Amino acid sequence: MNKLLTIIKKNFKILIRSKSSALIIIFGPLLLILLVGTAFNTASLYDIKVGTYSSAYSELSESIITKLQDEQYKVIKTESQDNCINGVKSGIYHLCVIFPPNLEIKEGAENLVEIYVDQSRMNLVYAIKSSITSKVSSRSKEISTGLTGIIVSQLEESAKSLEEKKATLSSLRASTGNIGSKINSLVSTSKDITESINTTYDELAQLEELNLKQQNVSGSYYKGMKILIEALKVEMRLFNSSTSTISQNSENLLTDIASYTDNIRDIETTTSKIIQDVNAIQVKDVESIVSPIKTETKTVTAERTHINYLFPTLIMIVIMFVSLLLSSITVIREKLSPAYFRNFISPTSSFLFIFGTYLTNILIIVLQVAIVLGVMLFIQPEMSTTLLNLGAAVLIITSVFILLGMIVGYLFSSEETATVGAISLGTILLFFSNTIIPLETLPIWIKQIVDYNLFVVSDNILRALILFKQPLQQIYILITYTVIFIVLIAIIYKASNEIYNIKRHLKGK
Amino acid sequence: MENQIEIKNLTKSFGSHVVLKDVNLNIPSQKIFGIIGESGSGKTTLLKTIIGFWHFDNGQIMYEGRNLEKDRNFIKQIVGFATQDNCVYPKLTVKENLEYFGSLSNVPSGTLKGNIEKVIRFVNLQDSTNKLAENLSGGMQRRLDIACALVHNPKILILDEPTEDLDPLLRRDILNLIRKINLNETTVIITSHLLHEAEQLCDNIAILHQGCVLKYGSPEHLKDSYTKDEEIHLITKNKNYDKLIKLLKNKQKVSNIEKLGRKIVIYTKEAEPILSLLLSELKKEKDRIIQIDVRRPSLGEVFENLIKKSDGVKKGEQASNNNQEKL
Numbered sequence: 001m002n003k004l005l006t007i008i009k010k011n012f013k014i015l016i017r018s019k020s021s022a023l024i025i026i027f028g029p030l031l032l033i034l035l036v037g038t039a040f041n042t043a044s045l046y047d048i049k050v051g052t053y054s055s056a057y058s059e060l061s062e063s064i065i066t067k068l069q070d071e072q073y074k075v076i077k078t079e080s081q082d083n084c085i086n087g088v089k090s091g092i093y094h095l096c097v098i099f100p101p102n103l104e105i106k107e108g109a110e111n112l113v114e115i116y117v118d119q120s121r122m123n124l125v126y127a128i129k130s131s132i133t134s135k136v137s138s139r140s141k142e143i144s145t146g147l148t149g150i151i152v153s154q155l156e157e158s159a160k161s162l163e164e165k166k167a168t169l170s171s172l173r174a175s176t177g178n179i180g181s182k183i184n185s186l187v188s189t190s191k192d193i194t195e196s197i198n199t200t201y202d203e204l205a206q207l208e209e210l211n212l213k214q215q216n217v218s219g220s221y222y223k224g225m226k227i228l229i230e231a232l233k234v235e236m237r238l239f240n241s242s243t244s245t246i247s248q249n250s251e252n253l254l255t256d257i258a259s260y261t262d263n264i265r266d267i268e269t270t271t272s273k274i275i276q277d278v279n280a281i282q283v284k285d286v287e288s289i290v291s292p293i294k295t296e297t298k299t300v301t302a303e304r305t306h307i308n309y310l311f312p313t314l315i316m317i318v319i320m321f322v323s324l325l326l327s328s329i330t331v332i333r334e335k336l337s338p339a340y341f342r343n344f345i346s347p348t349s350s351f352l353f354i355f356g357t358y359l360t361n362i363l364i365i366v367l368q369v370a371i372v373l374g375v376m377l378f379i380q381p382e383m384s385t386t387l388l389n390l391g392a393a394v395l396i397i398t399s400v401f402i403l404l405g406m407i408v409g410y411l412f413s414s415e416e417t418a419t420v421g422a423i424s425l426g427t428i429l430l431f432f433s434n435t436i437i438p439l440e441t442l443p444i445w446i447k448q449i450v451d452y453n454l455f456v457v458s459d460n461i462l463r464a465l466i467l468f469k470q471p472l473q474q475i476y477i478l479i480t481y482t483v484i485f486i487v488l489i490a491i492i493y494k495a496s497n498e499i500y501n502i503k504r505h506l507k508g509k
Numbered sequence: 510m511e512n513q514i515e516i517k518n519l520t521k522s523f524g525s526h527v528v529l530k531d532v533n534l535n536i537p538s539q540k541i542f543g544i545i546g547e548s549g550s551g552k553t554t555l556l557k558t559i560i561g562f563w564h565f566d567n568g569q570i571m572y573e574g575r576n577l578e579k580d581r582n583f584i585k586q587i588v589g590f591a592t593q594d595n596c597v598y599p600k601l602t603v604k605e606n607l608e609y610f611g612s613l614s615n616v617p618s619g620t621l622k623g624n625i626e627k628v629i630r631f632v633n634l635q636d637s638t639n640k641l642a643e644n645l646s647g648g649m650q651r652r653l654d655i656a657c658a659l660v661h662n663p664k665i666l667i668l669d670e671p672t673e674d675l676d677p678l679l680r681r682d683i684l685n686l687i688r689k690i691n692l693n694e695t696t697v698i699i700t701s702h703l704l705h706e707a708e709q710l711c712d713n714i715a716i717l718h719q720g721c722v723l724k725y726g727s728p729e730h731l732k733d734s735y736t737k738d739e740e741i742h743l744i745t746k747n748k749n750y751d752k753l754i755k756l757l758k759n760k761q762k763v764s765n766i767e768k769l770g771r772k773i774v775i776y777t778k779e780a781e782p783i784l785s786l787l788l789s790e791l792k793k794e795k796d797r798i799i800q801i802d803v804r805r806p807s808l809g810e811v812f813e814n815l816i817k818k819s820d821g822v823k824k825g826e827q828a829s830n831n832n833q834e835k836l
Contacts, residue, residue, distance in 0.1 A: 010601065010609050338599075339606075341594070344562060345562055346610065346614050347586050
């Protein structure tokens with residue numbers, strides 16, 4: 001224990017007395033976090049430049065531009081479409097929006113607004129693209145809402161009018177029925193008249209016969225009677241004919257009235273159907289018709305500034321690079337130190353030197369992380385609920401990266417190569433993580449490997465703990481890595497020292 | 510005289526390159542033992558092998574009757590080692606370096622403080638106790654390195670070319686320090702390619718050439734094994750040596766005479782009668798002595814001679830092997 005403390009004390013003294021190491025490795029990460037924390041302590045996107053072009057700006061396109069300007073975007077109108085697109089290529093604009101000439105809402109208008117983005121700026125492009133698209137969509141939705149509103153109100157107005165006229169139709173149908181009944185009655189009366197005429201006619205015939213039998217009736221009376229009877233017969237025939245015509249016409253009228261009644265009934269049925277159909281439309285709210293399904297992105301974390309989301313990844317980047325660099329440099333400096341040989345010939349186990357190096361590194365990094373977490377805890381007190389788990393996670397994550405850095409240190413034979421090795425390793429781990437590009441863009445088989453990337457696993461653990469206050473997960477992967485790295489260090493330490501000493505020996509040192 | 514370290518048939522190679530071949534050495538206790546040899550002769554490898562830093566291929570190394578292979582930690586405890594590279598942490602102070610290495614060598618914290626004070630005084634670094642090692646001069650750094658090797662009070666101190674890269678004054682300081690350490694009953698093993706330095710300092714010397722110990726023993730023993738002659742080095746005012754050579758050539762006690770530039774060297778088994786003969790002859794010739802020395806052959810000559818012999822034997826063996834192959 002005494003020896004271990006001596007080794008750690010010695011490592012600390014050497015690190016602190018080496019001004020460059022102390023500045024870069026010990027205070028550098030704290031400074032980095034301070035700077036990044038200050039810079040990203042905002043929730044907005046600043047200084048987004050949007051280039052626009054249209055051969056003829058319309059009121060509608062101008063209204064979209066105004067909307068963009070209201071959202072703090074800097075909108076610059078370009079002279080040509082090429083200027084606008086080339087502006088994106090050369091980085092003058094973050095994106096270019098091309099409006100069709102005289103953009104307006106009219107029958108058959110295509111109204112295609114083209115948005116050009118620089119896909120190579122992967123981290124920014126999605127944010128801007130979605131923001132601009134949502135602004136243009138928002139204006140489009142406003143227009144759509146207006147148009148749909150007119151249609152819906154017209155429809156409702158028509159249904160209301162039809163409803164009102166439905167009674168008139170019923171009354172019309174009733175009146176027609178009455179007329180029919182009356183005509184029926186007329187036909188019946190006409191028939192009665194015809195029958196009466198026929199009876200009268202028969203009676204006239206009897207009267208004529210009777211008259212013939214009465215010889216005593218003077219000739220003039222008889223003649224007069226006969227003339228009268230004949231005239232009456234003629235009149236009766238005419239009357240009969242007229243009555244028949246009336247009857248015939250009334251029957252025709254009845255047929256027509258029946259047909260009209262049917263038509264009125266049809267109209268009534270259709271009107272009822274239209275009213276029923278209009279009433280059957282359940283959604284008449286314009287907003288609901290224009291956007292029947294609304295989407296709203298809600299964060300699973302408390303919405304704050306960029307630093308809140310960045311914090312776990314930022315901590316991870318610091319832990320990874322500081323652990324890799326610090327441990328590899330500590331190991332390589334020890335290896336290159338003239339005193340290294342004396343350590344070898346002292347009655348002290350190699351394990352103690354390795355463990356001493358590990359403890360020195362972990363003490364420094366855990367102290368750094370503790371300072372950062374302490375500041376974060378002050379800003380975000382709810383983090384205290386996961387503090388114990390967070391501490392355990394930081395300890396194991398740091399351990400794994402320190403051990404990896406030590407392997408780098410034992411593998412390389414100069415400080416320069418070890419530093420380059422550590423940085424390269426860190427960069428590879430960082431590159432194959434969600435920090436730069438989404439892992440989902442990788443082929444599945446690579447993604448399956450990358451899922452076990454130390455940085456990815458550690459980042460997931462910290463994100464789960466810091467952002468979602470979830471319990472420790474995937475920690476078994478890190479424990480497995482730790483065991484593997486310890487075994488590797490034991491092998492590499494022995495082999496690399498042997499090789500290194502032979503090399504030194506052959507160089508005559 | 511008890512042997513503290515016994516090395517038997519030690520062989521060490523790096524890959525196919527054999528660095529130490531069948532080395533046999535007995536290193537006596539509480540003496541200064543020198544290992545001399547050219548650069549690349551295997552001196553450092555021998556030292557690093559005998560402290561257990563390198564694993565050897567064959568042979569046996571015993572420390573006070575204990576086998577190095579079995580009691581590595583015990584041996585690390587009784588041995589202190591200082592290389593020519595100053596194995597200290599430049600960013601630690603003199604005291605911190607000593608505390609660190611003392612602690613690694615299992616010195617109890619109570620004893621360590623006393624040891625550090627003692628060793629700092631011993632190497633004369635009292636005024637630099639709190640100075641960073643990187644701010645010390647070359648000689649001070651070398652003394653600190655030796656102090657680190659001594660802080661756990663080892664029975665054996667091994668120094669690999671301790672005076673390498675030092676100016677003559679610092680070199681003298683270090684040599685005095687080594688003598689002082691030895692006076693404290695510590696066995697000192699040093700390597701050097703500075704033969705006169707080893708000759709002055711060491712009680713016993715081993716000559717190492719191409720991984721083989723050609724000979725070892727006290728400097729006198731080594732010289733005797735080379736020749737029993739004494740050398741008279743003479744420079745006269747007139748430098749007319751022909752008459753002297755003629756006169757001495759037929760003398761029985763003179764083995765050889767050489768004319769080397771301004772001087773002549775007379776090899777003889779008995780220097781005194783030859784000296785009186787020389788003095789009377791010079792008086793007769795009215796010549797004057799500028800310089801006269803009577804010496805034993807130097808270790809350098811012994812070393813040179815042994816190497817020549819060894820290389821000659823090897824060449825002979827090679828030629829015979831080639832002939833055999835031809836036949």
